[in-house]
Amino acid sequence: MSSSVLRQKVALFALMFLPGFAWSSWITRTPLIRDTLHASTEVFGLILFGFSCGSMVGILWSGKLINKYGIRRVALAGFMLLAVGFLLLAVALLLANQQMAFCALALFGMGLGMIDIVLNIEGAAFEQHINQVIMTTLHGFFSLGTLVGALIGMGMTALDISINLHFGIIIILTALTLALQFTHMPWASALV
8 A cells, every 4th residue: 555545544534533523522521511501401402403403404415515616625614614613612601602502513513414424425435546445444433533532521521621621622633633634635536
C-alpha cells in the first residue's frame, strides 16, 4: 500500500471518528444538561427531539446539496454545523436557554446527518478506487469515536469538570483533527 493511500485512509477514518466522538461527548452529559436547563423530563425530551429533526434534515438534504455544491463543500458544511451546534449548546447552557439548546442540537444533528452521508459516499468510492474492503472498518471508527467520547465524558463527569470546559476541549480537538485531515481526504467519489 502506498503512503498516499495510507494517508487517505487515515484521513477518512479520522473524519468518521469525529462525529461519533462529538456525539457521545454531549450524550454523556445529558443529566447535567437537563439540570442546567431546568428542564422537566418532558421538556428535555422535546429539546432532544431537536437533534432528531436536524439529523433527518441533514440526511434528506445531503444528496441535493452534494449535487448542487459538491461533496467537499457539503462535508465542510456538515463539520461546521456540528461545531457551531456544539458551541451554541455551550452558550445555551451558560444562559440556561431551552430554545437555544433545541436549536443547537438541531444544528448538531444536521451536521452529523450530512457528515454521515458524505463519508459513506466517500468510503464506498474509495473502496472501489483501491479495490479493498474498508466500509466495515470505516463504520467501526464511528463506533470507536463513540467509545472514546463516552469514556472522556464519564471521566469529566467523575472529576466534576465544567461542562463548558469539556465542550470547549471537544470543539478544539474536532477543529484540529479536521484541519489536519480534511486536505488528505481521497475525494474518490470524483474519480468514480
